[in-house]
Amino acid sequence: MAGQSERTAETRERILSAAAVEFAEHGYAGASISAIAETSGTGKGLVQYHFRAKSDIAAAVIRSVFAVAPFANVLGETPSRGIDAIIGSIRGVGGAFRNDVRVRAAVRLVREYDQINIPLPMPYVGWIARIAGMLNEAADLGEVSPGLDSAREAYHLVANFYGVQEVSSRLTNRDDLMERIEEMMLRSLTVLGVSDVANRLRAGLNQEA
Amino acid sequence: MAGQSERTAETRERILSAAAVEFAEHGYAGASISAIAETSGTGKGLVQYHFRAKSDIAAAVIRSVFAVAPFANVLGETPSRGIDAIIGSIRGVGGAFRNDVRVRAAVRLVREYDQINIPLPMPYVGWIARIAGMLNEAADLGEVSPGLDSAREAYHLVANFYGVQEVSSRLTNRDDLMERIEEMMLRSLTVLGVSDVANRLRAGLNQEA
Numbered sequence: 001m002a003g004q005s006e007r008t009a010e011t012r013e014r015i016l017s018a019a020a021v022e023f024a025e026h027g028y029a030g031a032s033i034s035a036i037a038e039t040s041g042t043g044k045g046l047v048q049y050h051f052r053a054k055s056d057i058a059a060a061v062i063r064s065v066f067a068v069a070p071f072a073n074v075l076g077e078t079p080s081r082g083i084d085a086i087i088g089s090i091r092g093v094g095g096a097f098r099n100d101v102r103v104r105a106a107v108r109l110v111r112e113y114d115q116i117n118i119p120l121p122m123p124y125v126g127w128i129a130r131i132a133g134m135l136n137e138a139a140d141l142g143e144v145s146p147g148l149d150s151a152r153e154a155y156h157l158v159a160n161f162y163g164v165q166e167v168s169s170r171l172t173n174r175d176d177l178m179e180r181i182e183e184m185m186l187r188s189l190t191v192l193g194v195s196d197v198a199n200r201l202r203a204g205l206n207q208e209a
Numbered sequence: 210m211a212g213q214s215e216r217t218a219e220t221r222e223r224i225l226s227a228a229a230v231e232f233a234e235h236g237y238a239g240a241s242i243s244a245i246a247e248t249s250g251t252g253k254g255l256v257q258y259h260f261r262a263k264s265d266i267a268a269a270v271i272r273s274v275f276a277v278a279p280f281a282n283v284l285g286e287t288p289s290r291g292i293d294a295i296i297g298s299i300r301g302v303g304g305a306f307r308n309d310v311r312v313r314a315a316v317r318l319v320r321e322y323d324q325i326n327i328p329l330p331m332p333y334v335g336w337i338a339r340i341a342g343m344l345n346e347a348a349d350l351g352e353v354s355p356g357l358d359s360a361r362e363a364y365h366l367v368a369n370f371y372g373v374q375e376v377s378s379r380l381t382n383r384d385d386l387m388e389r390i391e392e393m394m395l396r397s398l399t400v401l402g403v404s405d406v407a408n409r410l411r412a413g414l415n416q417e418a
Binding site for chain 1: 236238320321323324331332333334361364365367368369370371372373375376377379380389392393396397399400
């Protein structure tokens with residue numbers, strides 16, 4: 001039998017999942033706590049027991065996304081290293097932007113941050129740090145040009161990704177996102193001195209398929 | 210003496226300038242027509258004579274930015290060509306993001322588009338088309354690798370710029386924007402096969418200084 005604290009955690013998760021759908025669809029201003037209570041099947045009292053205000057729900061949705069894979073870059077059973085890990089991480093985040101409503105909600109809330117009057121987790125920095133670590137691995141493996149500044153290159157990989165997802169979102173509603181991400185990686189990894197990038201990207205795709 | 214239609218155009222411009230300050234500072238939802246009327250020194254009646262609703266003012270601010278330099282890439286007296294024109298265009302837009310309140314207003318309004326219930330001009334496409342034209346020039350001048358797809362490369366230049374300005378905006382309030390843009394161009398122009406990019410970027414800066 002589930003204990004009290006387990007049931008409480010499960011209810012909180014159900015509220016966050018319903019909130020993600022509501023925020024992704026209607027944005028922060030348009031989202032209603034009543035709708036979240038109804039969709040999650042909990043009732044308004046229970047929502048207010050877990051979260052004092054709409055802004056707290058928004059912050060919790062963002063935090064839950066920043067805390068987990070694919071940002072954590074765990075690809076199934078065999079975590080990859082260096083450049084393969086970077087490719088996996090970028091593809092994973094791209095796929096999540098398209099397919100994971102909680103990620104879409106977080107991206108929209110981060111974009112609307114100036115409407116939300118509490119401090120939110122800072123975007124970008126966590127992913128930049130993670131990719132910088134993978135670039136150090138790639139340097140140890142001899143996969144990139146010697147002497148690269150990992151933190152700076154990681155910054156530009158994340159910025160390029162963000163730009164591509166934003167333009168793809170506005171121009172095609174993310175229909176061409178995965179294709180644009182492959183084009184972006186072909187260019188960015190070439191700059192890093194990775195050899196035979198096109199084949200490497202293709203090999204990775206065949207492995208995943 | 211200024212004629213009636215000249216005075217009318219001048220009033221409209223004054224309203225748009227006041228609106229830009231208001232939108233850049235408070236966003237779409239927070240901007241008030243009373244404040245715009247007061248700052249522009251026109252009065253609410255005259256604002257409403259020119260614009261039916263706040264959404265019409267927002268659309269006019271965005272259109273006025275999309276219509277003019279630096280997006281039009283006129284650099285003083287001597288318009289440059291090919292790669293130099295691209296470098297000038299990207300630096301010009303970067304500088305405008307930092308220094309031109311009307312551009313900052315347009316960028317914020319474009320980001321808040323889903324709160325504005327009328328069709329707005331589509332961002333990115335005009336600049337992508339312009340840069341694609343400059344890339345064709347660069348190909349004719351032999352400045353880039355042969356056989357590049359200009360439209361696709363222009364898409365990625367604009368997407369990279371947008372990503373860099375967004376991350377710079379969130380992490381440093383655009384303090385490091387110009388530096389990040391130079392880093393971005395060093396990487397992007399290298400991918401295009403432009404030779405001796407670092408010196409080329411330096412030479413351009415000395416010329417402007």
